[in-house]
Structure formats: C-alpha cells, structure tokens
Amino acid sequence: MKLAACDYTFPKLQWEQTLRIARELGVEAVDVGLFAGRSHLDIQDVFTDLPRAARRVTEALNANGLRIADAFGQPGTVFEENAVNHPEGSVRQVATEFFYRLLEFALRCNGSHMSLLPGVHFQTESEEDSLRRSVDELAWRVEAAAKVGVTLSVEAHLGSLIPTPQAASRLLDLTPGLTLTLDYGHFIYQGIPDAAIEPLLARTSHFHARGACPGKLQSTMAENTIDFDGVLRAMRKVNYRGFVVLEYVWVEWMDLNRVDNLSETVILRDLLRGLETASLTPAQKV
Numbered sequence: 001m002k003l004a005a006c007d008y009t010f011p012k013l014q015w016e017q018t019l020r021i022a023r024e025l026g027v028e029a030v031d032v033g034l035f036a037g038r039s040h041l042d043i044q045d046v047f048t049d050l051p052r053a054a055r056r057v058t059e060a061l062n063a064n065g066l067r068i069a070d071a072f073g074q075p076g077t078v079f080e081e082n083a084v085n086h087p088e089g090s091v092r093q094v095a096t097e098f099f100y101r102l103l104e105f106a107l108r109c110n111g112s113h114m115s116l117l118p119g120v121h122f123q124t125e126s127e128e129d130s131l132r133r134s135v136d137e138l139a140w141r142v143e144a145a146a147k148v149g150v151t152l153s154v155e156a157h158l159g160s161l162i163p164t165p166q167a168a169s170r171l172l173d174l175t176p177g178l179t180l181t182l183d184y185g186h187f188i189y190q191g192i193p194d195a196a197i198e199p200l201l202a203r204t205s206h207f208h209a210r211g212a213c214p215g216k217l218q219s220t221m222a223e224n225t226i227d228f229d230g231v232l233r234a235m236r237k238v239n240y241r242g243f244v245v246l247e248y249v250w251v252e253w254m255d256l257n258r259v260d261n262l263s264e265t266v267i268l269r270d271l272l273r274g275l276e277t278a279s280l281t282p283a284q285k286v
Helices: 015-025 043-048 050-063 089-108 127-147 165-174 194-203 228-237 261-279
Strands: 002-006 029-035 067-074 113-116 151-155 179-183 204-209 243-246
Touching: 002 015, 002 067, 002 261, 015 029, 015 050, 015 261, 029 043, 029 243, 043 050, 043 089, 050 067, 050 089, 067 089, 067 243, 089 113, 089 127, 113 127, 113 204, 127 151, 127 165, 151 204, 165 179, 165 194, 179 194, 194 204, 194 228, 204 228, 228 261, 243 261
Parallel strands: 002 029, 002 243, 029 067, 067 113, 113 151, 151 179, 179 204, 204 243
Antiparallel strands: none
C-alpha cells in the first residue's frame, strides 16, 4: 500500500509546513492541489512561470523525502465555473488552457498522475447533452495526457454529472482510457452501500480515503461507516497499484470544516496500516 497525504488538508498552515507534516506522517507522496481561489499554490502564480513553480515544488518535496502523487486541478471556485463541459465554447477554451498548464506542471514536477472534475449537468440542456460534451472533452484529454506518460482521472463527486456509481461507470464506458479518483464518501453520504461502490475500484487509479457516513461527506473515524478492510481486500483482488491518499479536507462546503484533520488523519493512517499488516502472511511479515 502506497500512502500519500494532501497539501490541502491543512489550509491554515504555510504550504511548506504541510509537507513537513506529510513527512512526519511517514507517507511516500503528496497530492498537490491547484484550486481556483483556495489552494496553497496560487494558480496564476504557478501558471505565469511554470518552470519556477515546478522547481519550488520539486525542491520542497525532495527536501522532505516526498514525491508528487497527483496534480489535482479545479479551474473554478464553483463546479460550473470553467467546467470541462461548459456549453460556451469560450469557457471551454479556458478549461482547455488550464488542462495543458496543469499537465505541464505535473510533468515538470516528475508526476505521472493528474485529476480533474468531470463536469456538471447544466440546467439549460438535458443531462445527456451535458454528459456527451463531457465525454468529448475528456476523451482528447486522456489521449493528450497518455502521450506524455500521465494517467488522467476524474473524481466522481456530489454536484457533478456522475454523483452515483452507475453514472460514473457510464462516463468511463463512454470514455476509453479515463480512470477514477475514487472517494467512497461521496456515495456513502447518499446512503449508497459499499458493495455498490466496490466495482469502481477496478477502474480507479487514485484513491481518496477519509471517514464518512450517511449524511456526512466527511466524518470522524468513530462515526465512519466505510469498510476500509473490505476496500483493501477489494484492492488486492483487482491488483490496485495507485496511491491511497489520506484526504481529510477543511472547507465550509458540506460542513467539511467540522473535523480535527490532524487527529483523524493519524487515526485513519494507523487503521490502514494495521489492516494491511493483518492481511500479510507470516512470511510476508518477516
């Protein structure tokens, strides 16, 4: 199991401080977020001078014995803003430019994985039209990323056009090569059982782990209802090789600022490590 942390778990700290926490947590890598209006690394500063920004990120990661696990980009302050499937061509052009710059950033940081949001259903059109435009836009992005050795994924999330396992599967079926950044919490919140989510693991390249329960997108581990033991067993069955990311976040949206991120991250880390150790044979433990 390859554990990673997120630089956006601790938004009240300076960016370099988040890397020191990741180092102390004993993880291998860090997800670096470039989120419009709310990430440690300002999108405009990064994109204005990509070589300089990538040097800063790479040097800071190296100094802490870390590497980049994922470049996670969100070009808008709300899901509709600069969405990949926006009905207006001029807005989609902004999303296109964002994609290419994020891809270059990932490459300059020696990254091989990047995550985007899949788009939303625009109320001025049918859900099918919004989906088809998303498919068209994501298809060429998958190819462009693959040409330079980068795996592209999208996160199935509340508020997107793929809020359920069935919708996520359909988008993947229509977009060959596209993978998922999977967070069970977005489904558990809706009361969808683990068994209905598990098949998505075979199509997942990046995994976000945090506590969740019905009605709470992010919960303490005491409240958590996700069967992480079952998740790890399912990962072994499908030969999952991506990162398992400790992804507690702290934002007002969906009351995601009601949890002690540091304590819960440590509790989850220890749970995952304990479950992994328990699954090893005596020979593997030696």
